Amino acid sequence: MQFPILTFIVFTPMAAGLLILLIPGERKREVRVAALAAGIIALVLTVWLYFSYDVAAGGYQFVENYPWLPALGISYQVGVDGMNTPLVLLTGVVMFTGVLISWNIDDRPREFFFFLFLLATGVFGVFVALDLFMLIFFYEIAVFPMYLLIAIWGWKVTREYAAMKLTLYLFIGSVIALIGILAMYFASGLGTFNMLALEGAGFSTTFQKIWFPFVFFGFAVLGGIFPFHNWSPDGHVAAPTAVSMFHAGVLMKLGAFAALRVGIMLMPEGAKFHMPWIILLTLVNVVYGAFIASVQSDFKYVIGFSSVSHMGLVLMGFATLNRDGFLGAGVQMFSHGVMTALFFAVVGLVYDQVHTREIPSLGGLSKVMPLVAVAFIVGGLVSMGMPGFSGFIAEFPIFMGLWRDNPLIAIIAAISIVITASYIFRIVGQVFFGKIPDKFKDHVHDIKAFDKIALVFLSIILIIVGIYPSILVPLVDSGVNNVLRLLGGA
Amino acid sequence: MTFIQLFFIFAAAATLGAALLVVTSRNLIHAALWLIVSLFGVAVFYVILNAGFLAMVQVVVYIGAIAILMIFAIMLTRKVSQVPKPVFNSNWIWALLIAVVMFGSMTWILNMWPQFEAIPPALDPSIDPLRQLGVALVSPEAYVLPFELASLLLLAALIGAIVVAWESR
């Protein structure tokens, strides 16, 4: 009996959250320390998991399987392969840094961390689930704390609206997907929710054609697919920093990942049938998202829309249905997760100091907070797919995948790179360089040590993956094999 | 048409007429009185149907208790009973419609029953319905449970009625 590491990973945040609840609400310091401890434990566990995954062997590892409701074939079954191991690590990273960044939350930190950790448990659960019921179970656990986190601790102006919009969008998506899952369950006739078993269920082509869009779009809403992406920028903007990090960094991956796991992997024929037009939607995501981002004047909206654009790339990678595309998408999920967490951390830290996010009113911040500037630049370079950073490692194969069947789309999508570059450089110039406006001069200070640790940590991950892709790519590749096997080696 | 049928029709007409007056009388006391008439009419049918005991119960319980209770209640809430206000609420036309449609559909349903035109079979003289009823109500093989429950219900109703009607100072 091996150590049930996945179970530990999934339930560490939850247990920590419950423990935190037991601390009296006014002892904020203890609450924070406990949260940090939990973050560190989760990080250590995920790192350990990441490096103990045996790439050569491939397949699902660390599998645990306990019956949950045998009568309906529901089991608590977890396991990781090359596709989700990085995502588990990503979640650990974001959780850890999220706690660091949230150190200054002063309004009911106990509840904040409880909800945040509940969210984390949901996210972990989805990533490692090998059972459809379990997947949807944790998926929804991951969705609803979002509402409270945004509504309570978010940006005063839009939080109520944004939180509700986000929750309803995601909830709609998840329940639609739920219907699809149920349909799969009954159509398979196997009486099990086990994904591995359902992979071999041999759904009829007609069934797949009908149900694939339900499942795929149901989950892809959370992945921010056009035209269901609307919730995402609003949500990002309204959310408090750590939540934005979680939200854009991890949650959107959750949608994309589930769309892959449940949609593409279980209904490959449906995927083949529908992807040719879905790819056009993702193209809109990529180009339109980048374009909208470039005309925003609110710092956070820029990042929000850039996430839409980048998640479009992930989905686009899926939509190619070939090895390169999946590989790129897999890497992009990780890369974008870290990058966007970094971005939102930066935006949050800037906002904490200057209390505005209007880009034209900012300037010269690199002089007071040089590290923040550097971190933002690193993130920016990643986001424009600059070689040497993880973004390039991710985007390149996606485009290669596109070239195989959709050369025209590859060319159009590439426009987004230039657009991204243009707005990133514009923001860098306007926010961090130039003269500091007088009104900020006195009260703007450098960030705290914890924040620095978080920023450096995230930046380093981006760079390491960028210059040494072998640390990540073979892993993802082994996961891609798993997908391709189901797609008939396409 | 036999005599008994004619009698039936007469009694039915009287009962229904009284019932109509119950639901239309402006004066509630009148309505209550008409209710007694109507209930009495029903008791007559029980007699025709060889259910003498029930007819008696009808008279004792319904007319003797329920109707009188209502008259008491009417007296107690007299203040409003005499203020001239419309008898019916504004939706009475719908109520009428529903009642008529209901009647139509009920007869239609009943008409479908194969034994709709059945003639009463002769009663087995060896069976005493009253004794039968008595036995049934206390036999564990029959209706003792409802019987006991009914007593519980009446007790609860009694207590409950006191709770709401009693205003302690």
Added chain:
Amino acid sequence: MIPISYYLIFAAALFCIGLFGVLARRNAIAILMGIELMLNAVNVNLISFWRYATPEKINGQVFAVIVFAVAAAEVAVGLAIFISVYRRRGTVSADEIDLLKW
């Protein structure tokens, strides 16, 4: 002899008159009278069914007895409630008891 249809149609008519009273009357006590009419109609039904279909069994009559009991309990409770309402509001008119939105 009287066919059962007579009774049944009579009962249906009585029931519908009662129903009309329930739906149309304003005064709660009048409504309660309507309900009593409906219950009586049911009893007529029960007894005639007993007499025509299952005279050898007694369930129809038992049912009717139980309905009596329930009706008594209902009236007692109902009137008590009316009186308590009346005490508070000075009316037992169903459409004037409208503090709640209905």
Added chain:
Amino acid sequence: MDFILNHLLTLILFFPVLAALILFILPSELKILQRWTAFVLSIIPLILSLVLWFNFKSGEPGFQFQEIYTWYSPINASYHVGVDGISLILVLLTTLLTPLAILTSFTITDRIKAYMILFFLLELGMLGVFMTLDLLLFFVFWEFGLVPMYFLINQWGSEKGEREIWGGRRIKSRTYASYKFILFTMTGSLGLLLAIQLIGVTAGTFDLVLLTERWVSLDTSLFNIPVHTVKTIAFWAFVIAFAVKVPVWPFHTWLPDAHTEAPTAGSMILAGVLLKLGAYGFLRLVLPLYPQESKYFAGALAFLAVVSIIHGALAAYGQTDFKRLVAYSSVNHMGFVVLGIAAAAFAVGTQNATIALEGVVLQMFNHGLSAAGMFFLVGVIYDRTHTRDLSEFGGFFPLIPVYGGILIFTSMASLGLPGLNGFISEFLVVRGAWPVFTIYTALAMIGLFFTGAYILKGIKMTLHGPLNTRWVGRLTEINGRELLVIIPLMILMLWIGVWPAWILGVINKAVMTLY
């Protein structure tokens, strides 16, 4: 020693990263320490590349000092480095110019640490391009080099000047220039990126050595389009990317702005090395990967080259800003490089081609020396006068004779005066191109005439004529540090001009084995 020799390229390539890290941990108050540390550290790659130079066996065909490691296994991209004669020279040029540029930058006072780190990263990017033998990695370094340059211009560029952009907003010239620089080059690279992806998809590898076989011989149709068409499009994607960098008319408009606004050292590197990246791209990628297309479109390329030469010369003549003048001269000189490449592409396999290519490679090296020198000298005078306006200069010779002499010497090298390096390479290019594109070459010769004209104009307006008395007393003679920068360049100019065989030998072997 064996370790060093076996991993020499990697060491050279990544030493700047180490240097950057060392700088990073230095305390930020000690400016002098930072400067000197940077300088000393930048010498080490130079030494290593000299070791490389002397261990390079010029007679052997193919790439030497190859190293290959897995880098991005799923798409068959590997860390594959190696040098042949052409890249060797450019590596040397890069490692040579970097310390000189750093030495030049001692005048920088603002955020020295960041500045120096960026410089090392820039060096990393440039070296990477010259060394790598993997198409993907080539692109990695190609793009990577942009970023430090962007920030160098954007942050340490000239303080003055404003530009109006659309919308009527006024922004700093250096912001405008850096923005234009990065967008031009990135847009240019976009096609390159897509073409590289296309190649990667069809050939299944990014290794240049393998690609030259697989891609060139590819003749099935792609995406239901004739392979010829696809290749033509890819060819132009490559060409445009490199042409932007070189720059060839009409893609050159970013260059005067960038050069003008960049700090002196930035201009030196920009003109000295970065422009060579484009030309190197032509040599390393375009010619081997697209032999037929290159031949087919050589005429067009030559046309663009000639326009660049003439336009560059005329534009340079028309400038009153000294730095802009030098910047346009780069357009002019790099035109010769492209002309030579076009000729070689057209006459592939002939002796003319070999000669032209020799000229091209040498011209790249030479221009690296002279352009860097010129920008440096402009920088020297700018440091003292804080203006670049030629009309405010004049009659400086008596005030600063040593500087005057150096300026004239360097200008002459740039001009192509026989006996100095420029002459040799331009002659070789013209000699190679003449039989191939006679008319174009003839037109280019006219361009050369204008070259003389603008160089002389520059000298005249700076050194001669009436003295602007404003400068008396403020204008000091060139100092020791500055001499330390310019003298190695002058030595090389003279050396190649007088005895070019040492370098031509290496070039010749490389060109012969390659084409």
Added chain:
Amino acid sequence: MILNASMFLPILPEILLVALGAVVLILDLVLPKKQHRNIGWVTAAGMGVILLLSIPARPETEPSLVWGGMLRHDWLGFSFTMLFIFGAGITALFAMDFKKLGHRGEFYLLMIVSTIGMALMVSAADLVMLYLAIETTAIPLYILAGFFIRDDKSTEAGFKYFLFGAMTSAIMLYGFSLLFGFAGTTNIYQIAQSVREGGLPAGALIGSMLLVLVGFSFKIAGVPFHFWSPDVYEGSPTPVAGFLSTASKAAGFVVLLRFMMVVFPDITLQWGAVITAMSVATMTLGNLLALTQKNIKRMLAYSSIAHAGYALIGVAVISQVGVSSMVYYLIVYLVTNLAAFGIVASCGRITGSDEMTAYYGMSRRSPWLALALLVALLSLAGMPPLGGFVAKFFVFAAAVDANMIWLAVIGVLNAIIGMYYYLTVLKYVYLYRSEDEEKPLLVTRPQKLAITVLTVGIILIGTVLVPWFNWATTAAASVF
């Protein structure tokens, strides 16, 4: 005709309840006024003891008719009996500290009688028994709804509940009488057979089905017989409203289920369609109307209506899966809604208001209570890891299984609307501020106990699935 001990075993819970009622009645007489509150403890503890003592009374796997066919001793009835006893105990805990409620022995007595009625209702196998049980459930509830005789709203609630209940039960009774007549028997397990033998046309059967359905719809507050429930819930004392909306409604559901399945197996197509339509109308209307409510009890009332709609899906699909999903749904719903009303009761006891505004800033006043409310509302909304999620999952699964995907889709769309208003309440609780923030909401001990039990229960039902599911399946299987 001989009574023996084994005959009493199936009605052991009911007998014990009667005994408890007697104890309560006596205590009400002998205890000094100040200690009357403790009758609540006695009731709650008594319910707990009854739960334990009833274990031997659990049915065999094979259902059997007992007491002359009056009752059917099966798992469906037994399970729900247990649930009602549980619910009554919890309600007693919530009511204890309510002014003018908790110290009245009559309150507990009436609740116990009503519970007995429910227990017999869900087991009844005879029309006579069923009717009587339904009335025994309802009549004490009429009084409980109007228990605050000095409160306009409460008396009005009792008034409306009574009038509407009496009318619908009369209509239902008419349906019963027809069924009796058509079949010649009052035993519901024989009706179907004898109607079939009697050659009754389907139309007549459908007609009586519709009449009966009126009464049942009233019990479960299904559209179009729903509109009493918001008024009654709002007006009733809150613990009573909780009891009404859970136990009474669940009892209605069980009866509906049993009756439809057993009595009308030959017209499933027709009643299936009716129930489906009712399900759609109920959940949609309930949710839409809940959206605009400003009073939390009214909101919960409309949400209860909506939940009846979801549960009806389980009936509408007419399958074994459907029935078990409905039973599961009811278990969850009972626990969850009790919790919701209980928290509202605890809160309203102090703030004296059930308006949404009273909930502003609640999480600052009483974080734990707020958290419990969060759990309850999110369970109602169908969020994991709470019971509501699993319940909805099963219900929708049943719909999909029956190839009624459109119904499942309507269900999920409704779930989204539901999500909206539950979250709105949570927004008030967590986000909005109020002036009373410094004043903590003091929850009394019995309430704490009840809320804790319910909250833990909600989570347990949502995570540990096997026992509940097996329970629901066993109960469902015993219908047929």
